[in-house]
Amino acid sequence: MTEAFIYDAIRSPRGKGRADGSLQEVTAVALSAQMLDALAGRNGLSGPVIEDVIWGNVTQIGEQGGCLARSAVLASGLDEAIPGLSINRFCASGLEAVNLAANQVRGGAGQAYIAGGVEMMGRVAMGSDGAAIAVDPGLAMKTYFVPQGISADIIATEYGLSRDQADALAVESQRRAAQAWAEGRFARSVVPVRDRNGLMILDRDEYMRPGTDMQSLGALRPAFKEMGETMPGFDKVALMKYPHLERIDHIHHAGNSSGIVDGAAAVLIGDAAFGRAHGLRPRARIRATAKVGTDPTIMLTGPVPVTERILSASGLTIRDIDLFEVNEAFAAVVLRFLQAFEVDPGQVNVNGGAIAMGHPLGATGAMILGILLEEMERQDKTLGLATLCVASGMGAATIIERV
Numbered sequence: 001m002t003e004a005f006i007y008d009a010i011r012s013p014r015g016k017g018r019a020d021g022s023l024q025e026v027t028a029v030a031l032s033a034q035m036l037d038a039l040a041g042r043n044g045l046s047g048p049v050i051e052d053v054i055w056g057n058v059t060q061i062g063e064q065g066g067c068l069a070r071s072a073v074l075a076s077g078l079d080e081a082i083p084g085l086s087i088n089r090f091c092a093s094g095l096e097a098v099n100l101a102a103n104q105v106r107g108g109a110g111q112a113y114i115a116g117g118v119e120m121m122g123r124v125a126m127g128s129d130g131a132a133i134a135v136d137p138g139l140a141m142k143t144y145f146v147p148q149g150i151s152a153d154i155i156a157t158e159y160g161l162s163r164d165q166a167d168a169l170a171v172e173s174q175r176r177a178a179q180a181w182a183e184g185r186f187a188r189s190v191v192p193v194r195d196r197n198g199l200m201i202l203d204r205d206e207y208m209r210p211g212t213d214m215q216s217l218g219a220l221r222p223a224f225k226e227m228g229e230t231m232p233g234f235d236k237v238a239l240m241k242y243p244h245l246e247r248i249d250h251i252h253h254a255g256n257s258s259g260i261v262d263g264a265a266a267v268l269i270g271d272a273a274f275g276r277a278h279g280l281r282p283r284a285r286i287r288a289t290a291k292v293g294t295d296p297t298i299m300l301t302g303p304v305p306v307t308e309r310i311l312s313a314s315g316l317t318i319r320d321i322d323l324f325e326v327n328e329a330f331a332a333v334v335l336r337f338l339q340a341f342e343v344d345p346g347q348v349n350v351n352g353g354a355i356a357m358g359h360p361l362g363a364t365g366a367m368i369l370g371i372l373l374e375e376m377e378r379q380d381k382t383l384g385l386a387t388l389c390v391a392s393g394m395g396a397a398t399i400i401e402r403v
Helices: 028-042 068-075 093-106 137-143 148-158 163-182 214-218 225-229 234-241 272-278 303-314 331-341 361-379
Strands: 005-011 052-056 084-087 112-120 200-202 261-270 284-293 323-326 383-390 394-402
Touching: 005 028, 005 272, 005 361, 028 068, 028 112, 028 261, 052 068, 052 093, 052 361, 068 084, 084 093, 093 112, 093 261, 093 284, 093 361, 093 394, 112 361, 148 225, 148 234, 148 331, 163 214, 163 331, 225 234, 261 361, 284 303, 303 331, 303 383, 303 394, 323 331, 323 361, 361 383, 361 394
Parallel strands: 052 084, 052 112, 323 383
Antiparallel strands: 005 261, 005 284, 112 261, 284 394, 383 394
């Protein structure tokens, strides 16, 4: 099988996903096009040399609808002969785009792809596209549907994870993100966002709150307690599915959950012949990819079984992996991963995560893969694993190996 290599990985800074966010006036198409142009420009790509652009996006409605990937290609300077494919695996969409592209290359279906994703959460509200699992009574009843925040609290309850543990992880995420920015660790990958006149709009993740401490987080009320305990009473739904639990412990709030932000990311993937033809040196190979379905009620436990699957398929053990990126959708997701595999917390999310910097749904998977690669290079490590939990009960993972 042909090997698939990562030649480059870039991302935008993440803007606050609300009316006062710096990227509020930038559309998903425009931001995507900037990332495509930046990736092509810094790698000297011209003409129809890319087989396809595979682009993750979760809320595919309005200005983010209509095959956004193709719209982004046409809005960019890429050759119009390059097609585009929009995909949606919820929070793992950006990583799944990379995995699809890599597996196309590995299967011989083209020499090079651009993969990544975008989400402008301040312009297109999360959930505004509707979701059958949430709004179709038949499906919601069958799956014991609860909102994701309740799912995160179920994980905490089921696995004995405390509010203090969740808050401590959040404080550490903020500290690590601030340190990463202070030391310029993202300098190679972050591409400033500019307006039509070339003036810079944003060059730094703006969601971070580096002054966060245990005291400030301790003052925050649980965000999902009210919706769990009052009408429509999602706690009762959860307890029907998990009758061994006496109650749901609501430990999550805005400070230990991922931030709503805008952003995009792009990864250049190709085979060895593509690199030679364009004078590009590969930075890593895609060693393995995996995806799983999981319990749709607790929903966010996917990183554990998908990691087990990808390790088994690749003949590796958890101890073979040098560094991990586990998306910080909620603190309990990462805490459960640490608990299940007993890995050193110093190996996981070394530069902070979505709690500190935000989670632009369709882009995050590609973002954390690029962050993982940069950190592997900084520390001179060999193997890295990126994984995300996924709405409605799924998980996705990728193992990369430096070359």
